[in-house]
Amino acid sequence: MAPAGRPKAFDETAALEAAMAVFWDKGYDGTSVADLVTAMGIGRQSLYDTFGGKRNLYLRALRHYGERAVASTLDVLTGPGEPIDRLRAVFQNWAEVQACPDCKGCFMAGALAQLDRKDAEVCALVDDLQQSLIDAFASAIAQAQSVQQLRDDIDPAEMAVMLTAVGHGLALAGRAPSNGTTIPAGVRATLALLGIPIPTL
Amino acid sequence: MAPAGRPKAFDETAALEAAMAVFWDKGYDGTSVADLVTAMGIGRQSLYDTFGGKRNLYLRALRHYGERAVASTLDVLTGPGEPIDRLRAVFQNWAEVQACPDCKGCFMAGALAQLDRKDAEVCALVDDLQQSLIDAFASAIAQAQSVQQLRDDIDPAEMAVMLTAVGHGLALAGRAPSNGTTIPAGVRATLALLGIPIPTL
DNA sequence: CGGCATCCAGAACGATTGTTCAAAAATATA
DNA sequence: TATATTTTTGAACAATCGTTCTGGATGCCG
Numbered sequence: 001m002a003p004a005g006r007p008k009a010f011d012e013t014a015a016l017e018a019a020m021a022v023f024w025d026k027g028y029d030g031t032s033v034a035d036l037v038t039a040m041g042i043g044r045q046s047l048y049d050t051f052g053g054k055r056n057l058y059l060r061a062l063r064h065y066g067e068r069a070v071a072s073t074l075d076v077l078t079g080p081g082e083p084i085d086r087l088r089a090v091f092q093n094w095a096e097v098q099a100c101p102d103c104k105g106c107f108m109a110g111a112l113a114q115l116d117r118k119d120a121e122v123c124a125l126v127d128d129l130q131q132s133l134i135d136a137f138a139s140a141i142a143q144a145q146s147v148q149q150l151r152d153d154i155d156p157a158e159m160a161v162m163l164t165a166v167g168h169g170l171a172l173a174g175r176a177p178s179n180g181t182t183i184p185a186g187v188r189a190t191l192a193l194l195g196i197p198i199p200t201l
Numbered sequence: 202m203a204p205a206g207r208p209k210a211f212d213e214t215a216a217l218e219a220a221m222a223v224f225w226d227k228g229y230d231g232t233s234v235a236d237l238v239t240a241m242g243i244g245r246q247s248l249y250d251t252f253g254g255k256r257n258l259y260l261r262a263l264r265h266y267g268e269r270a271v272a273s274t275l276d277v278l279t280g281p282g283e284p285i286d287r288l289r290a291v292f293q294n295w296a297e298v299q300a301c302p303d304c305k306g307c308f309m310a311g312a313l314a315q316l317d318r319k320d321a322e323v324c325a326l327v328d329d330l331q332q333s334l335i336d337a338f339a340s341a342i343a344q345a346q347s348v349q350q351l352r353d354d355i356d357p358a359e360m361a362v363m364l365t366a367v368g369h370g371l372a373l374a375g376r377a378p379s380n381g382t383t384i385p386a387g388v389r390a391t392l393a394l395l396g397i398p399i400p401t402l
Numbered sequence: 403c404g405g406c407a408t409c410c411a412g413a414a415c416g417a418t419t420g421t422t423c424a425a426a427a428a429t430a431t432a
Numbered sequence: 433t434a435t436a437t438t439t440t441t442g443a444a445c446a447a448t449c450g451t452t453c454t455g456g457a458t459g460c461c462g
Contacts, residue, residue, distance in 0.1 A: 007408075007459075007460065009408080009409060009458090009459095027230070029228075029231065030230065032448080032449070033450060034448095034449095042409085042410090043409060043410045044410090044411090044451090045408095045410075045452090045453095046409065046410080048450095048451075049408080049409095053451075054450065054451090109314065112373050112374075112377065113311050113314030113376065114228050114230075114315040126377070127378070127379065130374075154390055154393045154394060155386075155389075155390070158387065158389050158390035159390045161374075161383050161386045161390060162367060162387045162391050164370065164374075165366075165367050165371045165373075165374060165387050166367055166370055168370035168373045169365065169370035169371075169373070170366045172366075172370070172373065173313075173331075173362075173365075176328055176331070177328070185356075185358065185362045186366045188356075188359050189359035189362060189363040192355050192359075193394050193395070208430060208439095209438075210428090210440095211439095233419070233420085234420060235419095243439090244441075245421090245440095245441090246422090246438095246440075246441090247438080247439065249420095250439090254420075256420095
């Protein structure tokens with residue numbers, strides 16, 4: 001049953017994504033609630049009623065990012081197609097996303113770097129996302145190895161850790177102004193090192 | 202000629218390193234000048250007289266980090282010994298440093314992630330440090346390739362970008378609580394992928 | 403219609419921020 | 433000793449922060 005009263009005049013997830021964009025761009029401490037309300041296009045009171053304050057809003061934005069961006073690469077890794085093609089697709093996608101001039105890196109990586117490590121809630125959330133990424137990588141790697149598409153002298157779990165580290169490192173480099181040339185170079189070297197043929201990048 | 206007057210009662214570089222530790226741990230926005238003066242053990246006025254405020258102090262801490270930590274791995278990369286041994290030494294050193302329980306990752310990586318990208322001064326400083334790291338890696342890689350210690354089918358510059366990305370990614374992961382197992386795993390996979398034999402890690 | 407839930411605008415809250423001012427105490431050089 | 437410079441302590445600055453309160457307008461439900 002719908003509650004009696006005036007319905008929300010704004011799309012909650014749209015507002016959440018707007019907030020995520022601001023946090024993504026300026027970091028947690030760098031964004032004020034004034035920035036948020038103008039970017040989200042809602043009143044300050046609505047922000048507190050709906051999201052419960054700045055910190056809760058940030059946590060929701062982080063979860064939303066996990067359900068969107070992380071889940072999308074998760075889908076690619078566990079999707080159909082040859083396992084080696086899925087691995088290549090992930091890195092190619094990352095290269096495209098991160099090399100754009102106004103790229104802001106990875107929201108999760110930024111959260112990992114700038115948030116208080118003693119904040120248990122954020123640490124747990126980020127750890128979960130990162131672990132699910134590593135697991136998906138590991139299983140795709142194991143599949144590729146089992147069909148002789150990838151050298152099998154390296155433990156899939158350890159290789160998965162390394163590949164996510166590459167992703168995070170490139171996402172960090174994506175914040176620098178010179179990302180247009182460094183990101184594709186890093187992706188190219190990674191794929192070459194894995195023995196994955198590259199069409200053109 | 203020494204200036205007439207009461208000499209400084211504190212060691213300037215020691216205070217700078219204390220400030221760097223705080224910035225390193227809590228980030229720029231996360232540290233207040235009150236945190237700084239207590240950690241540095243000096244008066245608030247002395248901080249402004251000697252370092253010229255919070256922002257200048259942060260810039261000096263960043264430069265100091267560049268002259269210490271970055272320069273030390275630079276020395277290893279360009280130092281004596283077989284080129285492949287120097288590459289391995291760098292990663293082993295990183296693994297040791299980052300896997301300790303209270304590791305704070307890489308100061309430069311943190312600066313890259315949390316500082317305003319529009320801050321030209323910080324961007325230029327970090328870019329310089331990163332580029333010098335990449336260059337040192339590239340030349341060590343090229344040397345290793347020229348003596349058949351490393352596969353030579355990959356461009357040294359691109360491989361260097363990838364390796365620094367791995368370093369930054371692992372430094373980011375080093376901030377997470379589970380760094381004790383993930384960091385050595387990532388380093389192991391990286392060295393194995395390069396075909397560098399690993400003693401025991 | 404009448405109550406309820408939401409919206410917006412704006413003022414105000416206390417707390418903390420980075421920074422500066424002021425005066426007394428300390429120690430070097432001349 | 434006298435002068436100059438720095439140190440320390442403590443107070444105060446204006447600005448911004450996240451948050452809450454107030455009031456009035458709006459629209460769905462029963």
